[in-house]
Amino acid sequence: MNDRFDDTAESHVATPKEILDKVLLYPNIDRDGLRLSLWSGFYTGPVFAQIEQRFGLYRDENNVLFALATYGQLTAKSICEFLGRPKNSISRAIDRLLKKGLIHTEVDPGDRRRVLLTIEPAGRDLHEQTLKIHKEREAHMLRSLTPVERTALDSILSKLIDDADSWIETF
Amino acid sequence: MNDRFDDTAESHVATPKEILDKVLLYPNIDRDGLRLSLWSGFYTGPVFAQIEQRFGLYRDENNVLFALATYGQLTAKSICEFLGRPKNSISRAIDRLLKKGLIHTEVDPGDRRRVLLTIEPAGRDLHEQTLKIHKEREAHMLRSLTPVERTALDSILSKLIDDADSWIETF
DNA sequence: TTGACAAGGTTCCATATGGAACTAGTAAGG
DNA sequence: CCTTACTAGTTCCATATGGAACCTTGTCAA
Numbered sequence: 001m002n003d004r005f006d007d008t009a010e011s012h013v014a015t016p017k018e019i020l021d022k023v024l025l026y027p028n029i030d031r032d033g034l035r036l037s038l039w040s041g042f043y044t045g046p047v048f049a050q051i052e053q054r055f056g057l058y059r060d061e062n063n064v065l066f067a068l069a070t071y072g073q074l075t076a077k078s079i080c081e082f083l084g085r086p087k088n089s090i091s092r093a094i095d096r097l098l099k100k101g102l103i104h105t106e107v108d109p110g111d112r113r114r115v116l117l118t119i120e121p122a123g124r125d126l127h128e129q130t131l132k133i134h135k136e137r138e139a140h141m142l143r144s145l146t147p148v149e150r151t152a153l154d155s156i157l158s159k160l161i162d163d164a165d166s167w168i169e170t171f
Numbered sequence: 172m173n174d175r176f177d178d179t180a181e182s183h184v185a186t187p188k189e190i191l192d193k194v195l196l197y198p199n200i201d202r203d204g205l206r207l208s209l210w211s212g213f214y215t216g217p218v219f220a221q222i223e224q225r226f227g228l229y230r231d232e233n234n235v236l237f238a239l240a241t242y243g244q245l246t247a248k249s250i251c252e253f254l255g256r257p258k259n260s261i262s263r264a265i266d267r268l269l270k271k272g273l274i275h276t277e278v279d280p281g282d283r284r285r286v287l288l289t290i291e292p293a294g295r296d297l298h299e300q301t302l303k304i305h306k307e308r309e310a311h312m313l314r315s316l317t318p319v320e321r322t323a324l325d326s327i328l329s330k331l332i333d334d335a336d337s338w339i340e341t342f
Numbered sequence: 343t344t345g346a347c348a349a350g351g352t353t354c355c356a357t358a359t360g361g362a363a364c365t366a367g368t369a370a371g372g
Numbered sequence: 373c374c375t376t377a378c379t380a381g382t383t384c385c386a387t388a389t390g391g392a393a394c395c396t397t398g399t400c401a402a
Contacts, residue, residue: 013285016253016339019242020332026241029302032321033214033309035328039338040211043204045255046342058358070197071190077380082187084216086360091382113367113380114184131200138204144334149327150203156316156324157206161191163315167210168187171217229388248350257390262351284350284397 039141047137051130060085060093062130068103068119069127075114081170102126210312218308222301231256231264233301239274239290240298246285252341273297 014022020038024031048059057065063083067074074082080090094117097103102123108114119127145153185193191209195202219230228236234254238245245253251261265288268274273294279285290298316324 013246014242014249015336016249017335019238019245019249019253020335020339022243023238023241024332028306029241030305030309032313032324032328033305035332036207037211037215039328039331040208041255042338042340044208046340049342067190067194070194070200071185072193074190075184075380078185078187078190082190084212087381088360088362088383089358092359095382111368111380115381134201134204135199138201141338142203142331143337144330145327149330152323153203153327156320156327157203157210159315159320160210160313161195161206164188164191165186166314167213167312168191169213169217171220246350258351259353259390259392260388262353263389266352282350282398286351 043137043141047133050133055126055130057126057130058093058096060089061097064090064093064097064117065102065119065123065127065130068117069124073116073118075108075116077114079117081168084168084171097123214308214312218304221304226297226301228297228301229264229267231260232268235261235264235268235288236273236290236294236298236301239288240295244287244289246279246287248285250288252339255339255342268294 023029024034044059048062051057051062052059060083063085064079067079067082076087076090076094079085080087083090094103094105094115098105100122101120103117103119105115105117108116142150142153194200195205215230219233222228222233223230231254234256235250238250238253247258247261247265250256251258254261265274265276265286269276271293272291274288274290276286276288279287313321313324
């Protein structure tokens with residue numbers, strides 16, 4: 001006789017992969033957008049968590065530093081537009097980087113409203129450290145692709161970047 | 172004679188595309204990771220801004236609703252793992268969705284620590300609205316790809332998703 | 343049977359975040 | 373030259389966010 005309080009029906013808890021597989025079968029969703037943003041979330045999330053833990057840099061600070069290291073001197077406004085971030089968030093990041101001696105600023109003589117931002121050697125050193133974390137995570141998350149597939153991905157991403165003027169916008 | 176205070180050298184302000192093009196030429200950066208995360212940032216950013224403005228849903232609420240609409244009944248823990256979000260953030264999102272009558276909960280009889288979440292008809296209606304926003308933004312941001320390139324992208328993303336167990340993890 | 347430990351989710355609270363307001367500077371037109 | 377409109381960036385402040393602590397429930401070894 002069954003004990004009426006006995007509950008042997010074990011609830012199955014879905015794993016993320018199981019959820020993802022079923023979700024992707026749902027009709028008419030943004031399959032590409034979903035997969036791309038999920039991949040990116042699990043790419044940047046761990047990377048920025050590690051950078052914050054090891055170097056005390058928040059996401060916006062890291063990204064500002066990255067832009068200055070790889071592009072060169074920029075204004076705050078340009079960085080806002082490039083990263084798609086609110087101007088006070090970028091202003092705050094710049095302030096923190098200044099306090100840490102990782103960048104320096106000068107007023108643009110051509111327009112004294114603008115601040116020109118330049119990376120310092122200490123900032124460049126830090127950027128090289130954080131870039132390693134990015135590269136490792138990228139290699140891990142793209143490890144399943146063959147060289148031919150990497151080339152195909154590169155080709156597609158280049159195509160999307162060529163059209164960037166149509167989707168890089170403030171919001 | 173030049174006026175020594177006259178500054179006719181007009182500072183060029185770089186556009187986001189110009190910045191991106193130069194950044195991508197920098198040696199040894201995470202080119203794929205950068206482009207993927209930049210694309211996704213400009214995909215999800217405007218989408219969630221619009222959803223928040225029109226429906227009063229924050230990002231986590233929308234994502235919880237999406238998971239419940241497309242997968243079906245889930246626990247909070249499973250949603251945390253799937254979305255890569257802190258458990259108190261998901262807890263808060265669930266609470267807000269409950270208050271709005273968009274989902275309902277029941278205690279899992281198999282394990283009374285767990286809460287089983289189910290979408291309500293009102294939640295499903297809202298999900299259909301927000302999904303349109305996703306689809307429109309996805310179509311716009313992938314418009315430069317040919318059907319053949321869309322197929323190639325789908326193939327690559329499927330490959331990455333097949334390996335999702337290796338990169339969907341808590342952080 | 344009991345105690346230690348872990349799991350699932352909630353609550354706390356210090357700090358981060360971002361929309362709006364603000365300030366200083368620039369440009370165009372009358 | 374003055375006024376108006378706009379730009380670039382800073383500051384304010386209400387609210388969002390997330391790590392840690394906590395509570396309840398479940399598991400397991402001694």
